[in-house]
């Protein structure tokens with residue numbers, strides 16, 4: 001192989017950097033000479049590692065940082081030498097080139113960022129899946145139960161249920177609001193009823209109606225109100241703002257007027273709501289949401305239901321018990337993408353559903369690249385994907401395979 005001038009410059013830079021980075025030992029000196037005499041390290045990068053007597057992990061760290069610094073150079077052996085810029089010559093008598101000092105600072109900063117991330121993950125895990133115990137006294141007997149794999153906010157929700165306070169969970173898509181309502185019902189061994197509210201939902205859907213023969217046609221809401229149980233107005237902020245006003249009386253007092261008769265509220269009736277917004281109308285991500293009636297909102301306590309990443313990780317592991325390592329890696333990746341999107345303020349949702357559905361696909365043998373494309377990037381433009389990748393690289397200091 002013929003060594004070109006630019007290639008020589010590159011080799012010199014690499015060798016200088018290596019020596020300054022790892023110290024001026026006889027090995028590194030020898031190696032520099034070898035490099036400058038056209039050693040065949042380009043064909044075999046491992047030669048360089050062995051010559052420098054570096055462990056694989058040290059070598060990887062050095063290479064990652066060195067190449068990140070060189071920019072444009074993506075992978076060892078695929079170097080575009082002409083893009084490498086000659087570094088400033090080391091000052092006389094200096095043992096460390098300024099660029100290497102700079103490199104070390106970069107490494108230190110990235111390592112600090114990585115440590116922060118590790119801490120955050122640890123904390124997330126701590127606040128994750130706890131077993132929550134609850135008691136509900138309906139005047140006659142006490143219902144006791146527990147929720148396994150509970151969201152970090154579950155104790156707050158249960159406290160409100162036990163106190164008979166209607167609660168509206170507000171949180172991003174896939175944060176586990178619907179599941180939480182079901183878990184409350186399960187834990188208390190109560191029936192669960194729910195209605196997915198939408199633009200077409202009418203007062204009749206909620207309250208029922210009298211048919212042509214004068215018979216009352218009931219609804220799930222009526223049954224739970226009368227017989228007891230947990231009822232969830234799911235996607236509450238997707239409905240027509242005025243429709244829920246029909247249940248205002250039911251939620252405030254002990255009686256409700258249904259089309260056939262007045263009905264007394266069962267002491268075991270628990271009413272929950274869930275939505276992506278606070279009911280103040282659409283926001284920049286949830287554009288189809290409605291403004292809800294103030295009097296309806298006033299009857300609910302608001303509980304923020306954000307992503308519980310510790311819980312997400314635990315659920316992910318249960319989905320792929322045979323390959324916990326893969327499940328963990330995938331979920332960590334999804335969480336990093338989410339963090340980058342958040343940092344960039346992009347309008348794109350990457351929820352725990354992407355962790356769970358991604359694992360289901362990976363388990364079926366679908367290629368990771370394809371899962372990333374269909375679950376995470378979806379309809380994003382290439383430029384947006386690149387921005388996310390860059391933000392991720394900044395966050396923890398390493399580039400991402402996509």
Ligand SMILES: Nc1ncnc2c1ncn2[C@@H]1O[C@H](COP(=O)(O)OP(=O)(O)OP(=O)(O)O)[C@@H](O)[C@H]1O
Nearest residue numbers: 149150151172173174175176177178179180315353
């Ligand atoms: N505690 C949990 N245990 C097991 N799986 C859970 C739990 N919480 C959420 N999930 C799973 O996470 C996914 C999203 O949960 P869920 O549908 O409850 O979210 P959501 O907040 O209601 O979302 P959306 O706003 O889109 O309706 C589902 O696949 C659900 O099965």
Ligand SMILES: [Mg+2]
Nearest residue numbers: 177178234274
């Ligand atoms: Mg839901």
